[in-house]
Amino acid sequence: MPDNFVNQPNNAVNLISRASALAPMLAERAQDCELLQHVPEQTLEDFHQTGLFRAIQPKRVGGAEMAFASYFEMCSEIARGCPSSAWVLTNLASHHWMLTYWPIEAQEELWGESPDVLIASGLAFPCGKASKVGDGYKLSGKWPFSSGVDASTWNMLGGIVSADGGDKPDQRLFLVPSTDYTVIDDWDASGLKGSGSKSVAGEDMFVPVHRTVSLEDIVTGKAPGLIANPGSLFQLPFFAMFPYVVGPVALGAAKGALDTYTVWNKDRVSHYTGAKISELAPVQLRIAEASASIEAAERMFLHRCEEVTSLTESEIQISLEKRAECRRDGAFATKLCVTAVDTLFEGSGGNALYSGNPMQRYFRDIHAAASHFALGWDASATMYGQIHLGIPFKGNL
The missing domain is CATH 2.40.110.10 (Butyryl-CoA Dehydrogenase, subunit A, domain 2)
Incomplete structure (x- = not known):
């Protein structure tokens, strides 16, 4: 990473910019990341050096304490290059956010050991x-x-x-x-x-x-550690925000697939007809459909992050139905991202099946991400439907 990043403040603009700069490097490492079956040491070091791991850690211990919507954007930029690396980033970074629930003694123990603790x-x-x-x-x-x-x-x-x-x-x-x-x-x-x-x-x-x-103290906003972390970021409803912890991976993977499909088809020529692929109407239609789905998903994701943050900052109690809407929309936005990648993959031909082609990786990764319980449509939709119909809901929300 450029040395001048070290001297820049860890604010939202800079962290998102660093994530965007890292994405192409992570794309180059993506196949090795898969072969290793874990994130390469260099990538972990990059996340530490750029401050990405500490994006939603409290400022009082040196974290950026950035807005959740900005955090979502940052992680989605990383997923654009390598969804696996983004999955690890957003999981480990979010645990700094979650650590604020624990008694202060535990926070001091772990962050005292190192504010960079993973x-x-x-x-x-x-x-x-x-x-x-x-x-x-x-x-x-x-x-x-x-x-x-x-x-x-x-x-x-x-x-x-x-x-x-x-x-x-x-x-x-x-x-x-x-x-x-x-x-x-x-x-x-x-x-x-x-x-x-x-x-x-x-x-x-x-x-x-x-x-x-x-868990009951977390759900009801009575977690003992929150007294030391009064910022609105740490008062957000945990289960309502869960889709927005892992959701950036789905959005970033969809954007990465669209990037790959667009660049690949600009100069590609059919092996069988010699036709220029970019001039074929189905290719143009797939790009339009996928990009529309991705843009709709992004707006849905960010709207809920911003809405819940605004309500929390205004100290307005977030209703059970509003929390269910967050879960519904996080899962539905993920469905849109999956649909976008499927649309692009289906029009990518046999070359997309090769392990060296990023398209097959985005396809596999987004389906894996969508299988997470926080992003699964069936459970989230049923939850919303029950609450909307006045049927007693027994889960955590």
Whole structure:
């Protein structure tokens, strides 16, 4: 990266600009990233040096604390070059945002170790079983999809604390150092291959009280760490914003596919007819359809980020239906991005099947991203439909 980036302030304009400058380099590394099945060390170093990892970390510990919409744009620029690298960036960077939920003692412990600390996650709560012991908890389980875990020294692991008597089970998040769990080398997927989203497992891991937080406190805005982080960024509703944490990867992948398709077809000639491909009406139509879908998706994504931020800054309570709208729109915008890439891939011919052609990577990666529970249409649409119809909703929102 250019040396002058180091001397520029870590504001939204500069961070987005750095992400845009990095994207072509990451595109060149994308195939190697897939072969490694994790993000290359040079890319991790680039994310550190440019400040991207700390984009939504509190200013009080040196982070940029940028607006969520700007963060979304920044991550989507990275995905334009390499969706796998963007997936790791947005997951690990968002954990600085999430760390603000924990008691201040835990924040000081991790950021005191290093403000650049990298924290992976395993948020599947049923995968972890916990029990109260003395001044902490014992946690056991196996958690899949811990993206970027090889680069991380800590992990946010979900678990359910067994209930006593008539109490309802307590869903909690636990901060666990990498020395306490085992990383299982089981990531061999068809998409986002370079994200290194391996499983982790641990048995009877002791977690002190200050390193755990109740999911109910997070959902209701009562997380203990928020008293030290009063900025509106950290008051945003967690589950409503979840699609906008991983959604940038879908948008960036769609933009990258459109870039690839456009450049590739400008001078391409058919092997069979000798016709100039760019002069064929179907090619022109596919570009128009895909670009319209991408632009609509981007507006939908950013509108919700900006709307929820504005409501939070105005201290207006965000209704359950509004939160459901955020989940609905994040998933629908992702559908638009998938449709755009499918449209382009279907018109790319046999050459797009080669492993060296970026088009097949964007195709695989966007379908992998869209399978994330926060971006899946069926669950998000059903959730919205239930709430809109007045049917009792039992999930977290």
